[in-house]
Ligand code: NA
């Protein structure tokens with residue numbers, strides 16, 4: 001019972017945080033592209049990093065948006081949510097959701113942390129940590145981290161749904 | 172047997188209400204396992220990241236945001252009102268406006284996906300409010316988004332020109348008439364269908380006052396002018412134009428909020444901030460849905476590539492031993508079928524270099540084949556079961572994917588007819604580039 | 612298992628990567644090994660290719676030097692403007708010094724072995740849509756497309772504004788006047804058909820463009836002695852053939868530019884000296900000081 005309420009609370013909080021961060025990233029993206037335009041006409045040479053900053057903000061913003069879309073059940077479907085009103089059909093829907101989500105994203109999460117021969121040192125995240133971005137000189141792990149964070153949050157939302165969080169009505 | 176189980180799994184998951192992106196992604200992962208290629212799943216995180224970390228994509232969320240802000244701020248309403256005054260009395264008038272808007276957007280953007288997202292966010296709710304079924308409005312918007320990459324500028328054509336060593340300028344010029352011909356075909360189909368369903372009959376109550384509508388539309392008309400002028404005069408890239416569109420939409424929304432009646436206690440600024448908050452929220456969620464679709468497609472694409480499926484297709488086609496017009500029709504059939512299942516860029520990169528050289532060797536004009544290939548693969552964006560634009564329009568409009576897939580069929584049919592006409596009469600494609608001295 | 616070779620470009624003879632891959636695959640097959648070339652970026656973009664190599668999913672891939680630069684910026688020494696006198700000088704430094712070894716060691720930390728740095732055509736020059744360029748001053752009214760921040764540093768020294776524009780947008784940007792040109796080898800203009808708009812070319816002799824041949828370290832280290840020998844032989848064969856191919860491509864490309872209606876300008880010795888002096892100031896921006904010194908030393912040792 002206690003675990004269930006922790007999961008439900010965490011899922012609701014994650015939705016709010018991810019949404020705010022995604023909105024901020026999108027706003028920042030507009031700002032970065034606008035800066036690029038202004039700088040091009042204001043200075044002789046605009047900064048070379050605005051393009052990269054906008055791109056990375058899009059990656060993070062879009063991925064966090066994907067977690068919100070998952071929680072709200074607003075990703076496109078063939079059969080709409082309102083078709084699942086009776087109890088057993090909801091169980092079917094939860095099962096379909098759980099199975100597809102886990103099969104799709106579990107390998108993604110696994111390979112974020114493990115490389116060949118289960119070596120952590122050669123995982124996706126660690127490999128990216130050795131690379132530096134061209135414009136901002138950012139450690140690319142900062143960008144790569146968006147993938148495991150997104151998958152982890154989606155799994156949290158999935159757990160909350162299975163634990164009985166209010167089912168989204170769909171879009 | 173195992174593959175049959177996979178198909179059943181896909182159908183059962185879809186029927187169980189799971190999201191298309193997640194079903195596709197899960198099916199792709201299972202396919203790796205069935206194809207004895209599971210160790211290749213190790214590429215997934217990087218593949219997913221590379222798929223979205225693309226500069227060209229920036230225009231997509233920006234155009235969605237601009238569309239959302241225009242929707243909320245009343246800009247779209249002003250333009251739709253204007254369109255109503257101009258063509259609203261015709262049967263299917265707003266449908267015609269939708270197509271015309273796509274032609275106009277086509278001159279701005281090079282990507283059908285960005286056009287589809289922006290126009291769906293703005294036009295589908297408007298058409299729905301004016302009595303069209305949401306499904307029809309969404310299908311028409313998806314169908315007309317095909318015009319985007321055919322009328323220049325065009326990202327697909329730049330890609331094609333680069334891939335096949337064909338003059339990009341000539342491809343651009345070659346796309347002009349075919350793009351307009353697609354629009355003409357859609358006008359005709361919309362006229363027929365709107366008449367049948369009784370859509371878009373302008374009644375006295377719905378018709379806005381002409382004078383006031385014209386005045387209100389003036390600032391709204393500035394948005395496309397900013398975008399078009401910005402790109403045409405080389406002031407900004409499409410991505411930058413999209414950001415400018417966001418800023419312009421904000422300014423104009425503020426203007427409308429200032430001049431129009433407001434709820435008690437609301438200032439123009441508080442209303443604008445609410446518009447911004449709601450617009451950002453919806454854009455974030457929509458972009459997220461689109462990203463998941465891209466992921467799932469990318470995983471399948473990798474399996475297709477690593478299993479060397481395109482080569483097998485080519486060998487099959489090659490063994491048939493046809494040439495000339497027959498071969499051109501055949502590769503267009505292959506592209507059409509490929510477009511049903513594959514991403515445009517992927518199909519272009521995998522199939523065009525393998526199939527097109529033989530067509531050119533048998534006498535076809537490179538620019539003609541180029542425009543045909545780009546149009547054909549772009550139509551793939553609206554052909555089920557896997558239509559990129561269909562998925563995005565479904566996500567943006569909330570219209571059920573299956574219903575949308577059925578509603579778009581008449582429009583696919585008319586676009587296929589246009590495609591065949593273009594195959595049979597190369598001059599339609601080549602007259603403009605020839606007049607500009609870009610082809611012999 | 613077959614050796615998978617990832618190539619980003621389509622199977623066209625103008626593309627050095629594809630030519631190299633075909634030579635390499637042909638030699639491997641001759642030696643009795645199975646090999647397959649995946650063209651047109653079928654196996655993904657450069658970061659994906661590197662990722663597959665690092666995990667041993669594919670065996671060989673050809674990428675932009677940026678993939679190495681992200682791990683070790685010292686590789687920019689090969690591309691630093693006027694570091695080497697000409698193409699032959701750069702190749703001598705590559706063959707006769709150990710300058711690439713420390714870079715390779717850093718890549719091996721990532722599970723990747725450098726199989727070679729190969730040529731893709733003649734020297735890097737300045738293309739533009741407006742007028743002939745025969746001096747640094749001629750650049751003053753141009754706006755050039757920059758690939759990244761390191762090229763931006765070079766443009767700063769030349770006093771020319773740079774704009775970072777993504778490759779798919781370059782053609783439109785050139786046509787619409789958003790940018791007036793770029794600094795690239797002619798082969799780039801050929802592949803992307805930019806010669807439709809870029810009507811002026813100046814061979815400034817700033818450096819020789821290179822591509823990188825990368826291999827999966829897991830795979831390479833796991834080869835038996837006999838197989839390793841065959842792979843090494845195929846590498847040497849393809850790298851050798853690439854040298855011949857590169858010299859020939861470089862010879863032909865000026866004529867090809869003229870054929871396509873591009874006006875080709877030469878630099879006077881004074882103008883070339885001016886380009887050299889201004890460009891060398893950008894070296895410090897490209898790589899760490901010890902790398903600059905190492906490359907200067909390698910260039911000095913192999914200068915003829
Ligand atoms: Na267009």
Ligand code: NA
Nearest residue numbers: 510511551557
């Ligand atoms: Na399709």
